[in-house]
Amino acid sequence: MPGRSLVEKIWDQHVIARLSEDTDLLSIDRHLLHDLGGSRGLLDLKSRGLKVHNPELTFATPDHALSTAPGRAGTSKIGQELLAALRTETAASGITLFDVDQPGQGIVHVIGPELGLSLPGATIVCGDSHTCTHGGLGALAFGIGSSELTHVLATQALIQKRPKTLRARFEGKLPLGVTAKDMILALIGHIGAAGGTGYAVEYAGSAIRALPIEGRLTICNLSIELGAKIGMVAPDETTFEFLRGRPYAPQGEMWDLAVKAWRELPSDPDAVFDREVVIDVEKIIPQVTWGISPEHVVGVDGVIPDPKTVDDPARRAAIETALEYMGLQGGAPIAGTPVDWVFIGSCTNSRLSDLRAAAEVVRGRKVAAGVRAWVVPGSENVKREAVAEGLDKIFIDAGFEWREPGCSMCLAANGEVVAPGQRSVSTSNRNFVGRQGPRARTHLASPASAAASAIAGAIADVRMMGRQ
Amino acid sequence: MPKPFDKLTATAAPIMRANIDTDVIIRIERLVGNSIRGTLGKWAFGSLRYLADGSENPDFILNREPYREAEILVTGPNFGCGSSREGAVWSLQERGIRAIIGSGFGDIFFANCFQNGILPVLVDKAVVDQLAADIEATQGAGKVSIDLEAQTIVSPSGARHSFEIDPRRREGLLKGLDEVALTLQRDDEIHAFQASDRTTRPWIHFQKTAASRTPVSRTSA
Numbered sequence: 118m119p120g121r122s123l124v125e126k127i128w129d130q131h132v133i134a135r136l137s138e139d140t141d142l143l144s145i146d147r148h149l150l151h152d153l154g155g156s157r158g159l160l161d162l163k164s165r166g167l168k169v170h171n172p173e174l175t176f177a178t179p180d181h182a183l184s185t186a187p188g189r190a191g192t193s194k195i196g197q198e199l200l201a202a203l204r205t206e207t208a209a210s211g212i213t214l215f216d217v218d219q220p221g222q223g224i225v226h227v228i229g230p231e232l233g234l235s236l237p238g239a240t241i242v243c244g245d246s247h248t249c250t251h252g253g254l255g256a257l258a259f260g261i262g263s264s265e266l267t268h269v270l271a272t273q274a275l276i277q278k279r280p281k282t283l284r285a286r287f288e289g290k291l292p293l294g295v296t297a298k299d300m301i302l303a304l305i306g307h308i309g310a311a312g313g314t315g316y317a318v319e320y321a322g323s324a325i326r327a328l329p330i331e332g333r334l335t336i337c338n339l340s341i342e343l344g345a346k347i348g349m350v351a352p353d354e355t356t357f358e359f360l361r362g363r364p365y366a367p368q369g370e371m372w373d374l375a376v377k378a379w380r381e382l383p384s385d386p387d388a389v390f391d392r393e394v395v396i397d398v399e400k401i402i403p404q405v406t407w408g409i410s411p412e413h414v415v416g417v418d419g420v421i422p423d424p425k426t427v428d429d430p431a432r433r434a435a436i437e438t439a440l441e442y443m444g445l446q447g448g449a450p451i452a453g454t455p456v457d458w459v460f461i462g463s464c465t466n467s468r469l470s471d472l473r474a475a476a477e478v479v480r481g482r483k484v485a486a487g488v489r490a491w492v493v494p495g496s497e498n499v500k501r502e503a504v505a506e507g508l509d510k511i512f513i514d515a516g517f518e519w520r521e522p523g524c525s526m527c528l529a530a531n532g533e534v535v536a537p538g539q540r541s542v543s544t545s546n547r548n549f550v551g552r553q554g555p556r557a558r559t560h561l562a563s564p565a566s567a568a569a570s571a572i573a574g575a576i577a578d579v580r581m582m583g584r585q
Numbered sequence: 586m587p588k589p590f591d592k593l594t595a596t597a598a599p600i601m602r603a604n605i606d607t608d609v610i611i612r613i614e615r616l617v618g619n620s621i622r623g624t625l626g627k628w629a630f631g632s633l634r635y636l637a638d639g640s641e642n643p644d645f646i647l648n649r650e651p652y653r654e655a656e657i658l659v660t661g662p663n664f665g666c667g668s669s670r671e672g673a674v675w676s677l678q679e680r681g682i683r684a685i686i687g688s689g690f691g692d693i694f695f696a697n698c699f700q701n702g703i704l705p706v707l708v709d710k711a712v713v714d715q716l717a718a719d720i721e722a723t724q725g726a727g728k729v730s731i732d733l734e735a736q737t738i739v740s741p742s743g744a745r746h747s748f749e750i751d752p753r754r755r756e757g758l759l760k761g762l763d764e765v766a767l768t769l770q771r772d773d774e775i776h777a778f779q780a781s782d783r784t785t786r787p788w789i790h791f792q793k794t795a796a797s798r799t800p801v802s803r804t805s806a
Binding site: 130133134136137139140142144146153156157160165167170171172173174182193195196198199202211236238239244245246260261262263264265267268271272273274276278310311314315341342344345346366367371372374375378409410412431434435438528529530531532537547549550551552555556 | 601602603604606608609612613614616617618619632637661662663666667668669670671672674689690691692693696697700701751752753764765768769771772774775778779782786787788789790791792793
């Protein structure tokens with residue numbers, strides 16, 4: 118019998134009952150709620166006359182519908198109602214809430230790792246597709262819809278079909294100016310936005326092992342943009358060092374016991390994967406998207422695809438549709454495209470290391486005239502640490518707006534939008550039609566690339582800025 | 586609880602663009618609030634259905650007769666990718682859609698369909714292309730039939746295709762089963778699992794207490 122992979126080991130450990138050949142009732146270790154769907158699920162449960170099965174394994178924070186303006190001014194009436202309902206319903210159910218302005222509040226996928234709620238070998242779910250982010254710590258984490266959310270509240274379990282396995286090996290030494298965000302965008306460009314559908318992805322290889330945890334979280338965050346609802350990295354010493362001492366991580370003897378178990382989790386050397394992809398990271402250059410799917414991506418020194426040179430009619434039509442929406446010319450270089458907005462934030466790239474990388478590029482420089490640039494830290498703790506380091510001052514001096522933590526302009530659920538027809542370079546995860554606001558045009562890039570673009574006033578190659 | 590699904594013969598609309606994400610199916614601002622159910626039908630495919638001035642886009646297929654009455658969508662690859670928002674399924678359902686035939690679906694969207702009694706049918710791209718061509722040849726007048734019990738689709742041309750579906754999900758749709766109620770029948774097994782897991786992985790489990798509202802910093806050090 119072949120060895121087992123990381124995902125198979127964690128999966129097997131959580132099977133309460135086998136329901137069919139490939140479907141199991143899985144035990145859930147952590148359930149994270151946010152303001153958009155949290156109170157709705159709790160109210161749904163109440164209307165069925167049911168109680169939360171394990172409130173002590175359920176944690177909530179507002180992030181999606183909250184204004185990120187100073188003082189939270191600008192939270193809509195409906196956003197305020199959702200926050201009030203989240204407070205009432207979590208209190209009534211005995212669920213811990215990390216509330217506005219308190220340490221612990223923030224984007225749900227930033228606070229889980231930061232507080233040590235997300236642990237290797239744990240099953241983690243949340244009503245949000247970017248729950249795959251927590252896989253960066255070796256957790257089996259995935260997004261669920263509203264019905265499944267209610268199911269987890271009621272039972273602390275979920276009916277799930279066993280996924281196929283894909284191993285993506287990133288090998289080599291990452292070139293200067295190239296980041297985790299560029300690695301994962303390059304993979305999406307390589308295998309496409311549906312390349313991971315039906316799979317749990319394990320990211321492996323020397324370049325993954327060399328990445329700090331925050332980079333691994335960024336990689337796993339974009340798994341869903343490959344079509345994979347699960348993405349993970351095997352836990353190692355870097356993982357343990359990151360988690361040690363975090364408030365919800367085990368302490369003392371319990372810590373030793375946990376680490377001993379976590380060391381057993383990595384895929385066995387003879388584990389068999391349904392698909393394997395190898396990426397040579399030394400060939401990756403900073404990536405930027407040009408279209409309306411994360412698979413529409415090129416190196417920043419590349420050109421926008423020209424539909425006239427594409428034979429396949431479906432692909433040609435897809436490129437034409439994307440270029441029309443984005444207001445771009447096929448065949449033109451992507452660098453130098455003028456931008457109106459720069460957004461640094463989101464569950465992809467709003468952690469301290471992301472803000473440091475952007476600040477390094479920005480320091481002593483000015484945002485180009487006509488560009489509006491925002492930094493939205495991922496959590497209250499990230500914000501406080503960034504302020505303690507003086508990063509806020511670097512951004513403000515350069516002409517950025519420094520905001521309160523939340524999802525903000527990544528999905529524009531709180532009125533924070535890019536105006537119709539305007540062009541944004543964003544460190545978030547989706548360049549979908551209307552994602553940052555109706556008819557907004559989004560180019561995804563790393564924090565360093567976004568910072569460089571804010572300074573240049575156009576899509577820019579950070580490697581030409583003299584600082585990485 | 587989902588409505589049961591067994592057979593359907595209806596107008597079908599081909600929407601063949603690849604990678605139609607759930608943001609395109611329903612914009613996020615339509616989903617902010619706890620009383621949104623029943624309001625979403627007119628916002629399904631909003632960015633494709635309406636022009637910038639709010640008027641209907643005459644070129645969009647669901648704005649044209651007879652597709653306006655479509656209960657089946659025939660879709661391009663990777664339909665429903667992206668966000669986990671179940672509102673995408675609710676908006677299609679409120680728009681009258683009961684089944685979606687495609688060559689690939691976003692994993693979370695696919696699961697959300699079953700939770701609401703909508704049948705997503707996964708078939709080869711060649712079958713999707715033929716269905717779309719047959720529908721267009723009749724300008725939408727030819728209906729598509731789906732029989733979940735028999736696992737078959739009949740195209741307007743009379744061509745019959747079989748499809749595969751997970752037997753558990755098929756049964757759930759045919760009977761309109763409520764998964765929460767089914768799982769709660771196994772609550773003893775859930776409790777037994779948790780009791781045993783408290784011994785093997787004690788660090789996962791916390792004491793059941795009233796909600797702690799104590800703020801916590803990034804590290805306890």
